[in-house]
Amino acid sequence: MRKLMTAFVLLGVSVAAGAERQPEEVYRARREALAQKAAGGVVLLVAPGERDAVDVLFGFRQDPNFFYLTGWTEPGAALLMVPATGGAGADGRPARPYTEIFFLPARNPSLEAWHGRRLGPDDPDARRRTGVERVEVIDTLRAELQGVFAEGGTLLTDTRPEAPAAAQIDWLRRAQAFPYYHTIADVRPLIAELRVIKDQGELALLQRSVDATIDAHLEAMRAVRPTLSEREVHGLMLSAMMRHEGCQRPGYGPIVAAGANSTVLHYKESTGVLHDGDVIKLDVGAECSGYVADITRTLPINGRFTSRQREIYDIVLGAQEAAIAAYEPGKSTIGRHAPHSLYRVAYEYIERHGLERYFIHGLSHYTGLNVHDPGDTTQPLQPGMVFTIEPGIYIPEERIGVRIEDMFYIAPDGALVNMSRRLPKRIEDVEQIMGEAARERTKATGR
């Protein structure tokens, strides 16, 4: 832990009681990189409102793109990035430098009574805390846009109809009838190009989520036994991950699936009970400081795999190892149909064992602020990319579903690094941990 803390200090990640922010200059550099990609377009990002992204258990979750560019975790904000215009031309109009404006809702004491203190645009430390030079009240956003688009231009924003930006720019869409021409384009692909490469601070935050998730899986490995319910196992895993500082919530709907449920890829009910002789599939990950880990293990409920379960398990593990061994820096991809695909390697391994019709999903996805992080999966893996390798075989007629999922990153020298290697997965290691835990339980209860 001390080593990890040292790493955080070195990387400038400030460790607070809650979520951590990276240094201001990191977010500013991301905004500037996005402004480059926007090539003269105006960028508008809008955070969800107080009620739009609230989980009853875990509270408000910031929009990942908004968080990536600002580190801001409060609701209702907006960010406007306006490109520079050239020097005074023949018409005498003044040049405008590149401008960033951060918009905040006006403070609302009655809302704060319910949700707590929020930063307001008039707070003296608004600029310091947002990291943006100009902070305005969000009511002025429309007037600001009207000024910027007085002569048309391109607005880059989240164009999904359900995105918070939609309400803010509805009038602009309708204003298409005005004489000056403007276009609205999707900003998300440009941000995805940035997000797919993680910086050192992000890798440290992701490692922290992975470490919390590993502890959750170890907790389950020691606890799993017949008669427990799926929900109890899930509760134990949640408790273990929440012990880690900065861990806020599960990274995604946890899959805790025993027996026949293990053959359902995204089983979410957790209503089952653990039976002697079955396996349990645990696809559970933590979100810490916004970054999500995604790890899966499959355990024998009574502590010992049957010979058939072993057979399937070792094929899944062999497929994962084959994909890892096949990795080539600057060449391998994770896309299902991409050239030099690691998926292909894993698929062919399972095919050689005659079970390919039971491997029915992809092998990998990027991971970051989203469990399925955006990014082009046909491009060769590059330093800073973080992704899963997760083959699986699901045989409903035998009640056996096995998935093994680890998280990896590509180091600066191109090496493939397993971020979750501390979590055992070889059959003998898993059985040993489960056996020791069972013996300790017997000793403790005298039974």
Ligand SMILES: [Mn+2]
């Ligand atoms: Mn996954």
